[in-house]
Amino acid sequence: MYNTLFSNIAKHVTLTKEEMEAIQHHVQYKHVRKNETLLEEGAYCRHLYFVVKGCLRLFAYDGHHETTVLFAPENWWMSDIESFTHNKPSIFCIEALEDAELISIEYQDWQRLMEKVPKVERFFRILFQHAFALYQRRMNLILSKDARERYAWFGKQYPKLELRIAQKYIASYLGITTVFLSNIRKKG
Amino acid sequence: MYNTLFSNIAKHVTLTKEEMEAIQHHVQYKHVRKNETLLEEGAYCRHLYFVVKGCLRLFAYDGHHETTVLFAPENWWMSDIESFTHNKPSIFCIEALEDAELISIEYQDWQRLMEKVPKVERFFRILFQHAFALYQRRMNLILSKDARERYAWFGKQYPKLELRIAQKYIASYLGITTVFLSNIRKKG
Numbered sequence A, B: 001m002y003n004t005l006f007s008n009i010a011k012h013v014t015l016t017k018e019e020m021e022a023i024q025h026h027v028q029y030k031h032v033r034k035n036e037t038l039l040e041e042g043a044y045c046r047h048l049y050f051v052v053k054g055c056l057r058l059f060a061y062d063g064h065h066e067t068t069v070l071f072a073p074e075n076w077w078m079s080d081i082e083s084f085t086h087n088k089p090s091i092f093c094i095e096a097l098e099d100a101e102l103i104s105i106e107y108q109d110w111q112r113l114m115e116k117v118p119k120v121e122r123f124f125r126i127l128f129q130h131a132f133a134l135y136q137r138r139m140n141l142i143l144s145k146d147a148r149e150r151y152a153w154f155g156k157q158y159p160k161l162e163l164r165i166a167q168k169y170i171a172s173y174l175g176i177t178t179v180f181l182s183n184i185r186k187k188g
Helices: A003-010 A017-026 A081-086 A109-118 A118-144 A147-157 A166-176 A178-186 B002-010 B016-024 B079-086 B108-114 B118-144 B148-156 B167-174 B180-185
Strands: A028-032 A038-039 A047-053 A056-061 A064-071 A093-096 A100-106 B030-031 B035-039 B047-053 B058-060 B066-073 B093-096 B100-106
Touching: A003 A017, A003 B002, A017 A109, A017 A118, A056 B118, A064 A166, A064 B118, A081 B118, A100 A109, A109 A118, A118 A147, A118 B058, A118 B066, A118 B079, A118 B118, A147 A166, A147 A178, A166 A178, B002 B016, B002 B047, B016 B108, B016 B118, B066 B167, B100 B108, B108 B118, B118 B148, B148 B167, B148 B180, B167 B180
Parallel strands: none
Antiparallel strands: A028 A100, A038 A093, A047 A100, A056 A064, A056 A093, B030 B100, B035 B093, B047 B100, B058 B066, B058 B093
């Protein structure tokens, strides 16, 4: 299980055996069931999650409809990063869309780990840099592209995820209606 | 001029005199005129910019209309981060909306500087983390909030910037029409 995490980190930095042990010492394993809530709106996001198996979803609910901001299938990281790093109540919820195996890290442990293993800080600099790049592109997509292009991008971003999760979640991620999404998928 | 940069970095890390000198050694000062293009679509984004004075804009143009992805007034950082870090042709343009004073850093210098001064890597980890948090919130805003709420958020995010730049740019950042934005502003 930790091997999946180490492989993910190894994409950007090369860890020694001692550094891997230090990481393992600061994280926890967590198993959650489908539909389980990991973060409720108004609560504090205390964890940064790495998904070993399954899929998490970060979304907002305004009393009428849900807006999906992020999916995290295998090998993705998940958190309400503002709530997590600024100790602020979250405006988002996090739920498991499938039974999931997670590795989680608490804020203080995360800080200590980055102090102790500078390569971990490098890894997160690169991870957040990628997240920033991803959102720059997605922002352009949502503001200027039609539903068909948005859906094509989703397929590239999350290969085969559409086979695992409900259409309504994908529609709420792309800013289109479920009916519209269904039509696009039928037409191929 | 460098003091503005050092104050910005000091928000997150405390630099020694030697570290400040190392930073100064790796960056360049640049003055650009209003309407000057710093990055053209299809070109490689070679710099990460810090804005000392003036305002930059990152946008996409699809042949019909422009989509503004980011404004960078004083104390903001600007780059097409994917093009800059992956050496890929950019899908965006960067232009100066006002005469501007910038501090720029090239990719290799940026890498060397982070190797030499780990606090600089920490600074960028935190900077990208903030950018990620900002886009998570903006994504929710664009996907689920009406024009009035989007405009209110813009005012908080970029205080007084609306007095300095054309309405069409703000409208293209918020995903609303210029006419609609004009109506909101009139109604106060």
